[in-house]
Amino acid sequence: MPSEFHQKAHETLANANLQLAIFTATGRLKDKRVEAVGPGELPDYQELRTQANAIKQHAIDNLDHYLELFERNVAARGGHVVYCKDGTEVSDFILALARERGAHLIVKSKSMTTEEVDLNERLEHHGLESVETDLGEYILQLAHQRPYHIVAPALHMTRYDVAEVFTRRLNVPNEIVIEKQTALARSILRQKFLAAEIGISGANFLVADSGAVVIVENEGNARLTTSAPKIHITIAGIEKVIPRAQDLATFLKLLARSATGQLLSVYTSFLSGPRRPGEIDGPDEFYVLLLDNGRTRLLPDKNKRQSLFCIRCGACLNTCPVYRRIGGHTFPWVYSGPIGAILTPQFMGVQQEPDLPFASSLCGACGEVCPVKIDIPKILLELRSDVKKAETRDKQNRLEKLSFRVFAWLMTHPRLYEMAGKMLRSVGVPSIQAGPLRAWTSQRDLPPLPGRSFREMWRRR
Amino acid sequence: MSRDYILHRVRTSLGRSPSEPIPDPPPARILIPEVTLDARVASLIARVEALAGVALETSDPRAYIASAIAGKTVIASNSPYLAACGISSLPGVESGITDREQLRNACATADIGITSADYALADTGTLVMLSSWAEARMISLLPPEHIAVVPRDRILTGLDELFSILPNPAEQSSSMVLITGPSRTADIEQILVRGVHGPGKITVLVAP
Amino acid sequence: MGQRVSLFVTCIVDQLFPTVGLAMADVLERLGFEVDFPESQTCCGQPAFNSGYRAEARMVARHFLDTFESSPFIVIPSGSCTAMIAHHFADLFHKDPETLARVHSLEKRVFEFSTFLTQVAGVEDVGARFDDIVTFHDGCHALRELGVKDAPRRLLARVRGLELRELSPAEECCGFGGTFAVKFSELSGAMVRTKVEAILRTGARTVVSLDPSCLMQIQGALSRAGSNVRTMHLAEVLASR
Incomplete structure (x- = not known):
């Protein structure tokens, strides 16, 4: 039985329109990134990566310190920090606050962290209206789908798909002009912004020395979400904390360039607490929900904890030859592509998704483009080892284990290794229609077999 | 309580004890290039224009704005600089609002919002706006068009200089926003559309 | 000696x-x-x-x-x-x-x-002659783990009779990846077909690489596609005279 992962990968590979859409969109993002970090635009790109990696390493290695510092500084500016173990604690907090304030309508800006915990579904289940306001996320919410890509959530959809969703869900006439679709969303969502009592955002960075939440976006919906309603709630993973505002000079140069090839995203908001006396607008209440949801599971391993350095730029997805063919929805959780392949097994447990770390040719392109230098290929290899250890422990996949035992034994006994090789060549490999060979020949031909091995030829030389 | 539970888990996973001192963080990387003011002005203008914004230097921003706003509904911030330039008092410009609801309603119906900016960043074409009694958040956000008038000497080289002048922006304001070009999206088929939630048109006037 | x-x-x-x-x-x-x-x-x-x-x-x-x-x-x-x-x-x-x-x-x-x-040997011209149009495939591990990019190109540049045409895109994986090629054979096959298209676009007659495993993958796909473009290891090209 092929796994669900294999099945979805197959469906995506067989869908020519989808293949074209993914390949074109990621290709464009990929090219833009290459230009934006090139020597002409950013001569000190590699130094910035090294610095970003060093800051993240320091922040994660001393995470408890920076969380507490962040918390103190948010409190000093009149905001509140709430720690949440999981999605239930997040939604319980929001529901209680909404009930107390008599709030019914929530506007939301894009946040992968809230996708992790299915926040909208939880809130709507309790009678609140929670509206995604990023254009891509809004389309997906109407279509009841999860994001296809960290940065470009509706990357897999065409204008015709969007038209169909809008017609069906909003009762509007069929409209296939992208500018008009965008204008329609703008006018509907503008009313939501002006009526909502609560705005919920994610965060790209939490700045410890300032008690600030930093949000990077292009549309302006995050600015509206965080400024128009009287209550602003940020939901962020605990790993998002960085030591100082000055570190943003490093991260902001890398983030937008890596994500979309922009020098900076259109809007970078640096928000520290509710509006202050004298300020004309801004929220009256400011909450930051710090979510664990499995992150602390990644901390004990000194090497693998670097998975938490991720700033969600999506560059590894755009460059990944695997993601570019099997797309985002083949991945079992909200995070897709190379970063998803290392985060998901660690959040869920390696045995939940044993395929993921193996769905890679280990080409290393992801590690090369990562702006914070996460060594994704190395972590994939370690997770593969973790999967096999778990399988061995649970006495699963024993035939494969046995075959690698035989492999190791042959490779440490040169005479036997030579004999085995000779036997295979004389029998003729193509006549063996075993699993791996059939898999090979399903896609490509076998090389012609030489009559002799190198060592035999060398002896006769 | 989840706070204690999570912090405890973090500490034990990292092998740290409560309030254990930390090593010094890597020094912040702040490198400010030497760029003349004229070159900064030129770069700012080029970068804004590359983002499909309008940018120009003028010794008379009032005259420029007067012709740009003819027949439009306009709201201007309470910035003393705009007042000093004579922009707030132009006919047809509403200014001086200090009430949140009143301001929001005015912005929601205005065609153009006019602000100053605390700084601008030359190498990215960015406006830096700190929220205050003089500058509300909504004026640069709700109207479909945003015009910013920036004093020439407020043009910095880039992010490094900004964060060396404002090492902790939270001390100045509850909100600092960096604006780099018009609001945009490429969420449908990677086709660029401007003005999705924020202003689709942005004009930066560099003034004395 | x-x-x-x-x-x-x-x-x-x-x-x-x-x-x-x-x-x-x-x-x-x-x-x-x-x-x-x-x-x-x-x-x-x-x-x-x-x-x-x-x-x-x-x-x-x-x-x-x-x-x-x-x-x-x-x-x-x-x-x-x-x-x-x-x-x-x-x-x-x-x-x-x-x-x-x-x-x-x-x-x-x-x-x-x-x-x-x-x-180590400090040579670029090994005295080889190879009359053909070739393209070069960068194996991912040579390229990204070892940082090998110029060396094979410098060696190929000194081969008499050889015309090198670069692949576009240049640094894409061929999809081999060891057991990946059989565990995810359909995906691996899609990857190598993209590589084959890039090779055919160059008009080269021979694909050269530093890695026999990549060449096995590429040769298998070229052959399946009915192409007579051949694959060779750099050593074989440099040994020709």
Whole structure:
């Protein structure tokens, strides 16, 4: 039985329109990134990566310190920090606050962290209206789908798909002009912004020395979400904390360039607490929900904890030859592509998704483009080892284990290794229609077999 | 309580004890290039224009704005600089609002919002706006068009200089926003559309 | 007598592409090296390592360490196997300081073939002649783990009669990836078909690479596509005259 992962990968590979859409969109993002970090635009790109990696390493290695510092500084500016173990604690907090304030309508800006915990579904289940306001996320919410890509959530959809969703869900006439679709969303969502009592955002960075939440976006919906309603709630993973505002000079140069090839995203908001006396607008209440949801599971391993350095730029997805063919929805959780392949097994447990770390040719392109230098290929290899250890422990996949035992034994006994090789060549490999060979020949031909091995030829030389 | 539970888990996973001192963080990387003011002005203008914004230097921003706003509904911030330039008092410009609801309603119906900016960043074409009694958040956000008038000497080289002048922006304001070009999206088929939630048109006037 | 170099031909060249090993030996001898072939060599252990079987990979790696203990230079016709030895052996033995010290000594002595020629032998022109239009495929491990990019191109540039046409896109994986090629064969097949399209666009008649495994994948797909574009290891091109 092929796994669900294999099945979805197959469906995506067989869908020519989808293949074209993914390949074109990621290709464009990929090219833009290459230009934006090139020597002409950013001569000190590699130094910035090294610095970003060093800051993240320091922040994660001393995470408890920076969380507490962040918390103190948010409190000093009149905001509140709430720690949440999981999605239930997040939604319980929001529901209680909404009930107390008599709030019914929530506007939301894009946040992968809230996708992790299915926040909208939880809130709507309790009678609140929670509206995604990023254009891509809004389309997906109407279509009841999860994001296809960290940065470009509706990357897999065409204008015709969007038209169909809008017609069906909003009762509007069929409209296939992208500018008009965008204008329609703008006018509907503008009313939501002006009526909502609560705005919920994610965060790209939490700045410890300032008690600030930093949000990077292009549309302006995050600015509206965080400024128009009287209550602003940020939901962020605990790993998002960085030591100082000055570190943003490093991260902001890398983030937008890596994500979309922009020098900076259109809007970078640096928000520290509710509006202050004298300020004309801004929220009256400011909450930051710090979510664990499995992150602390990644901390004990000194090497693998670097998975938490991720700033969600999506560059590894755009460059990944695997993601570019099997797309985002083949991945079992909200995070897709190379970063998803290392985060998901660690959040869920390696045995939940044993395929993921193996769905890679280990080409290393992801590690090369990562702006914070996460060594994704190395972590994939370690997770593969973790999967096999778990399988061995649970006495699963024993035939494969046995075959690698035989492999190791042959490779440490040169005479036997030579004999085995000779036997295979004389029998003729193509006549063996075993699993791996059939898999090979399903896609490509076998090389012609030489009559002799190198060592035999060398002896006769 | 989840706070204690999570912090405890973090500490034990990292092998740290409560309030254990930390090593010094890597020094912040702040490198400010030497760029003349004229070159900064030129770069700012080029970068804004590359983002499909309008940018120009003028010794008379009032005259420029007067012709740009003819027949439009306009709201201007309470910035003393705009007042000093004579922009707030132009006919047809509403200014001086200090009430949140009143301001929001005015912005929601205005065609153009006019602000100053605390700084601008030359190498990215960015406006830096700190929220205050003089500058509300909504004026640069709700109207479909945003015009910013920036004093020439407020043009910095880039992010490094900004964060060396404002090492902790939270001390100045509850909100600092960096604006780099018009609001945009490429969420449908990677086709660029401007003005999705924020202003689709942005004009930066560099003034004395 | 010249400097002694030991061949590590890799299991795939030993069993499937012996002429690559012979060509490599020819080129090295022509340059005046004394070439030996330690007979107890087998594999670097990468198949087990990449499949998550570290204990098994460690056994094979130890065997490699024993085999090449006394070789001053070890030359390898594969960027991927070289990267395994030079980068990942250390991962295998990070808890074993004694073996780790042996690994660190080994790391300085292993060389991917083109790197050995340009850096150690200090040559670019090996006196080869090859009348053909070729394109070059960068193996991912040579490119990204070893940083090998210029060396093969500098060597190819000095081959008489050879015209090099670069692939576009240049740095895309061919989709081999060891057991990935069979565990995710459909996906791997899609990847190599993109590679084949890029190769055919160049109009080259021969695809050259540093890695026999990439070449096996590419050759298999070219052949399946009915193309008569051939694949060759760099050593085979440099051995031609």
